[in-house]
Amino acid sequence: MNPKTRKQKCLPSSLSKKMDRKNKKKRKLSKSQEIIVASPTLTEIEVPRAIDVRKAMEKQNDVALFLAGKVISAVAKNSNFVFSTASINAVLTMAASTSGYDDLNAVFREIACVVLADGSKNGGPKIAVVNGVWMDQSLSLSPSSKDLLMNFFKANFFQVDFRSKAEQVRMEVNEWASNRSNGLINNLLPPGSVRKKDTDWIYGNALYFKGAWECKFDKSMTKDKDFHLLNGTSVSVPFMRSYEKQYITAYNGFKVLRLPYRAGRDDTNREFSMYFYLPNKKDGLGNLLERMTSTRGFLDNHIPSYKVEVGKFRIPKFKIEFGFEASKVFDDLELEVLLYQKVSIEIDEKGTKAFTFNAYVGSYLDAAPKPKKIDFVADHPFFFLIREDQTGTVLFAGQIFNPSKSS
Known part of the structure; x- marks a missing residue:
């Protein structure tokens, strides 16, 4: 079978939460009487x-x-x-x-x-x-x-x-x-x-x-490829691949990928996503992080809002x-x-x-024009975070310099 005919396993469109609604108003948060913190439904x-x-x-x-x-x-x-x-x-x-x-x-x-x-x-x-x-x-x-x-x-x-x-x-x-x-x-x-x-x-x-990803990756398409380290060497690690459209935007010197998570049937107030911030240069993460940490409103101003055709698309498992x-x-x-x-x-x-x-x-006390196709190959150090998009709440943030290591 031609690998391009293999699909990411996506949810039915009725469950898909697309960010294309860029110009629509944010949905209102729910109002209530009861507070449940430890795993409420x-x-x-x-x-x-x-x-x-x-x-x-x-x-x-x-x-x-x-x-x-x-x-x-x-x-x-x-x-x-x-x-x-x-x-x-x-x-x-x-x-x-x-x-x-x-x-x-x-x-x-x-x-x-x-x-x-x-x-x-x-x-x-x-x-x-x-x-x-x-x-x-x-x-x-x-x-x-x-x-x-x-x-x-x-x-x-x-x-x-x-x-x-x-x-x-x-x-x-x-x-x-x-x-x-x-x-x-x-x-x-x-x-x-x-x-x-x-x-x-x-x-x-x-x-x-x-x-779970909104569109799961086909495990049979996962292949070992080189991930480039800062010292000029590389390590071989498994990369997930896809030919499906993805939420990607290219900015000046870096790209951002948004991978949405599957939403619940009644989950109208939340949209969870994982974001990948990939510098164009293999040794460019330091400069990108300095830009991210010094720019007010950086996260909200760098959100891919529509899907684009992809050329080469690979992100490492870690x-x-x-x-x-x-x-x-x-x-x-x-x-x-x-x-x-x-x-x-x-x-x-x-x-x-x-x-x-x-x-x-x-003790007691600046986005580029929309391209027809775009590559996103995370084969060098990148930053990532997991965020709830409706409130903007960041749950986890981190960086990967060597996906073959566990720490």
Whole structure:
């Protein structure tokens, strides 16, 4: 059979969510009465008051790119990297919630209800969110604060003895993270991170995402090809291929690919996609990242809005894991806490699986003209992210320098 006759396995058009509706108004977010954070279903969710999440997330997305740039320059320069700004935001919001930050809680409520709702029962992405709070037994918590943590954030709440059993608590938190991630996230908190003298709280957030491509790749078309490294050598890795039209736009010096995920039958408020940012030059990712992190509104201003015919089209399969102490990277932001994150992500012909866990340990306190055909061959370092397009919420972001390595 001629390979060009092989098709990506696409959903029926009734389920396809096309971005061609560029000039149409954004759909309104749902409104409701009940908050469900740990894997809610879409039919159970309503939102008590309207918040301009889109406006809030525009700023959050700029912050997300800024933080990505910080992490890359500090601990992941010229190496594979992935992290979750959504998970960091969740754990910091939970830590600040008992201090009366109502606006933060309102934004979290809307994101939890719309973005982080589980859509797997209706054929959409599987999303699970689990929160945990460990508080020293010597401290007291007001009934309203405890109610906020347990009923609003749906957090597992534990009172523990940090003073005499700090190491035991550290191991319990790591076990909790491992159990919640089906063994994907292990040894999140390193030895010595939980100190008996000054640890009063640990806030944990686990976020799981599993999405199937709207148009799955034909596994028989996956072939090993060279991926070019910065040192001038190359490695042979499996590349997924397709001859179907794709959401691609060429800009000055780089291209952007959007791969939509399959949406649920009743999922009218959300559109998840994975984005690939590919510099034209094989060693151009550093300059592209500098441009992305320094340009306000970069993400919203560089979204492929229509499908184009493709010439050569290849993206590598990869599976990577990355963990770091975020508080050291962001020390100039004066967090005054210890913040750890570990993320695992895998993409293949079917879709994407990603898992992140955060632990906060603290004290009490310009597009080109539309081409007829376009190549997109991701055979050199590129940046990627997973985003919910209606609100603009970035769930995961990272970069690939060598897809043959897992870290």
